Amino acid sequence: MENSIAWIFIFPLFGSVACAILGISNRKICYPIAVLSMAGSLWAGIETLRQVLSVNDHTVSYLFGGWTLDAYPRGVGIEFHADILGILITLVVLGVGLLVSLYSKLPVEEETPGKEPLFYTLFLLQVTGLAGICLTGDAFNLYVLIEVAALTGYGLIAIGSNRAAAATFNYLILGTIGASLYLLGVGYIYIKTGTLNMVGIHDIIVAEGLADSATMQVAFVLVGVGILIKMAFFPFHAWLPNAYSNAPTTTSCLLAPVVTKVMIYVMIRMVLSVFGVEFSFESTLWTDVLPWLVVVAIVCAAVMALAQREIKRMLSYLIVAEVGYMVGGVWIYNYYGLIGSIFHVISDACMTLCLFLGAGLILRKAKTTHFDGLRGLFTKMPLTMTGFFIGGFSIIGLPPTCGFFSKWYLITGGMVSQRWEYMIVLMFSTMVMVVLFFRMIERIHLAVSESGENLGHGHGDLGLTDQQTRFDEGPLSMLIPLLLASAVVLVVGIYNQEVVSLIEVFLSDFNLPRGEGIK
Amino acid sequence: MGLALFNTFILLLLVVAALLALRVKDLLTASVVFAVYSFLMCLLWAEMGAVDVAFTEATVGAGISTVVLIATIFNLKRKSSD
Amino acid sequence: MSTPEVTVIQDIRPLIAFVAPLLGVIGIVWAGEKRKNLRETFTFLVASIQATVVLSMVPLLLSGTIVEFHVWQMFTHVPLLLRVDGFGLLFACVASLLWIATTVYSIGYMRGLHEHAQTRFYAFFAISLSATIGVAFSANLLTIYFFYEMLSVSTFPLVTHMQDKEARTGGRTYLGYLLFTSLCILLPALSWCYVWLDGGNVAMDFLADTGKVGSFSETTQIILLILFTFGFAKAGIMPLHSWLPGAMVAPTPVSALLHAVAVVKVGVFCVVRVYSDIFGTEVLQQLDGEDWMIGIACATILISSLIALSQDNLKRRLAFSTIGQLGYVILGATLATQQGIGGSVLHIAMHACGKITLFFCAGAIFVATGKKYVSELRGLGRKMPVTMGAFMIGSLSVIGLPPLGGFVSKWYLALGALDRGATWVVFVLLISSLLNVFYLLPVAVTAFFRNPADDSEPEIKEAPMACVIPLSITAIGCFVLFFIAGPLVSMVGLTD
Amino acid sequence: MKLLSYIPVLVVGVLLLYAAKDFPEWGSPDAPASKSPVSSHFIANTGVDTEVPNMVTAVLADYRGFDTMFETVVVFIAGMAVLAILKNSGRKKLVKREFEVDAEPDLIVTNTVRLLVPVIQIFAFYVLAHGHVSPGGGFQGGVLMGASFILVALSWDLETALIRFPLNWTTILGGLGIFLYAGIGLLSMFLGGEFLDYSELANIFPVSREMARYHAMLGVEIGVGLTVTAIMFSLYANLSTEGRLQRGL
């Protein structure tokens, strides 16, 4: 139907209000409300995707309050500007939201007893905020939605233990600095262009040639740094590991895959659609500085991931490294690099979701996510481990999974733009990820303690009681979302051509260099 | 000329209030000075023509945030180390 | 390589050959520990299905038609395409036939030693074989990379089957080498070709006449050549070979089939594919840096043979001998002549048959007597005549004496070397054959002609029948290969 | 460590001052922000489009109504998050705070407050309803109403305030506020316009399209007022007692 784009955020918004109000009397009703509103929202998202693809210039612009473009100047009403990139990321967000809402029944009841209505209210509003960020076409509205997503994020993390509250405070301070810098950047844009609508800003920048004005350069720096802080890019990533490892299981499953990826989408939106390719790549010196920052980011994040002894902390540092990949993919200023970066946003969301759902199940059944407690899990929970390691192999980049194809385009981009430092760091971090995941396989599979002496007495005896290695799989309501997520990782890998051709249609109207061949 | 003078005076007072709020050791005094800072900001905006913003800052900014700040301080320690 | 009148037909059979073991895995896991015999029959059934499907394509190939099957559009220009041509089919036949033998052998071996987690063993064994067949039938560079990675990962649980300290170190070296080279050396080379081969975005197909490396400059060709040669670390070329002795911690059926036939041959097969189809013989010959590669191959052969001399552990000795024999195949490829490449492919088949017999014997000795070291094998010949007899035949085939298959391939290698005009290579072949004699025959000699050190050892009797039958079959196979060399040669396209 | 923290501050300072060079003249009517088609449309056409004299309220509730809806959602989130964080997390025994004095609610204070509260609440309604003409509107009215309940909680104790405004009710009212706001937007969508297109309400109400916007804005302001009142009071109630909800300050 025609305003399906509005339904995307109406379902979770009304769902969250219903959860809050009905949750007071009956706690159990919140889970079905959450799942239904997520399903409705995903359905509306798919409808919108069909609309976007049917329109010839592949964009659906939806003005709130009826201030249509023909009767009123562009910046008057707030506009939802859904193009292919926006709707793709929205679908990823809604898909992850649906899977995590299905997953969340048991962990929420056990880790935060008595707080289900509050949890699901914040959960749905978080998804509303994220979906809104992906679709909005108004710079200030983007700030408000970033704050919606941020505040619900703080609430969802701090709902857990005291340690989570301490980690969240750190996250709050850094998040507020980031969002306020972004707001200041929008202010600097507004003072020079006079409008807040993204398309309007782009037209004025191009029309009046504002590329060399000092205010616009500083606006670009402010907006950029603000988003880099929110994205947990390396120098500002201190909050992410503590926040995601101390948070309750369901929160880390929801936040880890999508929050940083949506911020990367915002960066791509700012660089391509708002400031324009000429402004952001040619007239600023970011393309020379940032790839080197990315090198430092990926190396340090990978090394720190190696030092971790606990699954969730290790995965958090992996997220910081993946953010480095995507930022690098954008800033090597190359056609393949951008395809790689956008496709990596989608595939990394699936991979991280798969890993965190698996970590949640391991935490539930093995009572710990520390490396010492993982031995014998292959026989105890084979399905969970296959789901977990499909995500792991995808992060390493083995062929049928989507991680391979996104890393492939990043490598191609790095080579074509002759950024050898980016290539080398991609290789190095791939090797670190191989070590990370196969070290885990060793811990689970082999009867050898960390210091290297045999534990069992040979012939596959892992030195564990039978109770620990008996087949004892996680509950179905948590297992099925994990298996679905790992299936999505494979399916996105196998059908990557459909996704990549969509991205190429999106990138066709920005003239990006394709790099001259080395003959 | 009077308005420009008033404007400059308020701005300087603002900076002083901000520095004082962060410098003083006792948290209760800090939050009261912060309330003063908010009211000064509200005055400045009213003078600059932003009446709605001034009203909101007065009620929401100075009113509620000060009450909430003091309510929290009552539950924590009053002395701050720096 | 492509014979002139080639008709290409679309057929599902290559896919069946690839998918059959995967479906078998489901049966194996379902049968599980409780129904052992059912599980074994599943493995055997799947192995025979695969073998029959592969063999059914041989007459097609001999009549000049090439079978193709488009599985999935992996990239915009590069599909996952299965194609059965001369090279692929020969390697696939060898692998699938020997898998049947290995299945029977591993039933005897695993039950003989009461090994644990056999379901896992058979399941991953089947997956590895399907990946091997996948490599044999792949039609372009990216498909080969897809199955190459699948093989590396699916053999890891087999190498670390013992789950103890040695398994850990073996597994680490095994995976460290293979994944490092494939992710950090091979992947860049592949993406380089993907982007710029003939102006970029070409299907990098092996049989296609476009998309050859000729369009690159001198230095780029050399860099690509080095990247590809050392990218396929499974070929065990000298500096990157130490994963193979490390993988000997695995149970013997694994090291027999995988580390003598499947995994290592995959590596060598890929290198030969790249040399002959991506670079092409003409380009290679006038590439000046190329004879360095011949040097490396010869160095691999000689050094590994010398190390094999000093190894006392029987399996490690055979491992280094495998590295040497792989050196032969690489040598054939680097000679870049029609004869040379044909000889190298033939050597894949001949060596496979010979080496698997040797490994079967080593395993049988371990099952029957628990002995691992060559020095302990004194006077074993009388007690285990069949095993040691097969060992003798196998080593003769590896050395390359006329009535056995090994001779045919070494003969064509020598012809290739003469074609290329590198006569010193022939001397290298002779010296290495001599070295083979020195490290293989003493084993048989001590077994037959030395009397046992002391009679106090318990009564040693022959290995269980399930071990002895397969190794005698493969020994006979070495003979058969010598006599049916004709069709094999024509399959490889050497009908001059 | 102290000096280390001055570096980022100085960098940001230099950056901002570098930008100040290129700012338009302060307060000049032809600065890009002032003469842009967007703000001149607001000033020129608000009367015609929405018949609301106070342009700020018109832009707040109608032109950029979507922003305000999410702003109400932010307030609602703050309330829910504080509830989520502090619920059943307080200490077991109520430790005596070092500066606490157990005094009965003072006579003078309680009587003046008893007179004052109704006046505040009437003023709050006035601010909310009169937001179209004079400065004011949903937020300011809501906060004033919330402040009146906080005044009651301060002068007596939290129990008496909670009797008049139980905590469960704060969540319900908060939710209803957003429900009202989004409901009006949804209603206008069902009547054929875009989301939050109030002029479509003219189909069911016997008023012109502009007056429909005028009245819809009032409805929206009421929604905002409801949410803000409820959440401000719940914020105070939770923060003053760490979620244990007894005596309060």
Added chain:
Amino acid sequence: MFEDGTIINELLIERLNYFIYVVLLLIGLHAMIAKKNLIKKLIGMSIFQTAIILFYVSIGVKEGSTIPVYLPEHDPHGSHSVPSDTNETSHFDHGPVILDSSLVKGYANPLPHVLMLTAIVVGVATLGLALALCQRIYQGYGTIEEDELLAKMESREIRSKTLSVQIPKDQKLPKKDELKKEKSRSVSKSKTLSASKPKPKGKK
């Protein structure tokens, strides 16, 4: 860096607003980064946000313009008495009219004011949430100084060494949330994130 007039003239006289907002911004930013007390950090955060709001509002300022509310003569609701200089009142009865550009200069720019309404409310919401976090930290660690807090977190991290949520088997949900406050709080307090070694001990 300024073309006309000295820097001081340009900065301090004409555009004092823009300079003061930068100073306030820096004070707030420095407080957030350098202050050790959590509450002081929050005050710094609020100063940081109000400085940005000051910047936005000073964008919308127009010389010689009145507040963005229609003067009586442009009031869209027409007829209301206007006390003209003669004692009798004349009623203007006119519907809403679109103002031409000369009149537009008379009113301040309403857009920044709307944006800042939102920013203030967001600021307060963040402050409220942060204060709740401070209380939760104070309950858990007994301190609101950042250095003591970090020290305590490290010491607990080492002591608990493994990070696993001990899901107590006997966790009964409080029946009525409000009334059973005592019982549920004691249970959830013990559930914090300290965990035993995963190797099965007698306690399991």
